[in-house]
Amino acid sequence: MTLFGYGTFRRESWRRAIFGADYAAEPATLSGWGRASTLSGYLSVVPAGGACVHGIAIALDEAGWKIADAWEDVPLYRRIGVEIATAGGVQSAGVYVYAHAGTLRPVPIDDDALALLDDAAVEAAIARFVPRMRAIRAALDGDAMRR
16 A cells, blocks of 8 residues: 655655665645644644645555554554545555644645754654664564464
């Protein structure tokens, strides 16, 4: 299944560090949605009439989805199904939305912003996350070895 990334996943170096692997990605658009800020300063997408969000479509495997769920702090964020447009046409994708929509700030967010935090703060968060990503990958590799 495909993930629609609209924030930190759009930067290739961050995406590679978060996932601990390279996943194929291509430009994509999510129509009828806009970007918003959570009260804690993170991005989310929200239904927004004629708006659209530019991001990327990322082809994930099982490990990628488990890592993405961990990075997005599910259940703080939840994954929903949407339709996105890519060069290959319209396709189904999963996207993470903030689970507490009532606490989103209704302010316009620059569509080019990868995060509302500065790069150093994002990179520090990724560095803290890497051991968790490695544990997820190790657990899945161990499961595969036992099969």
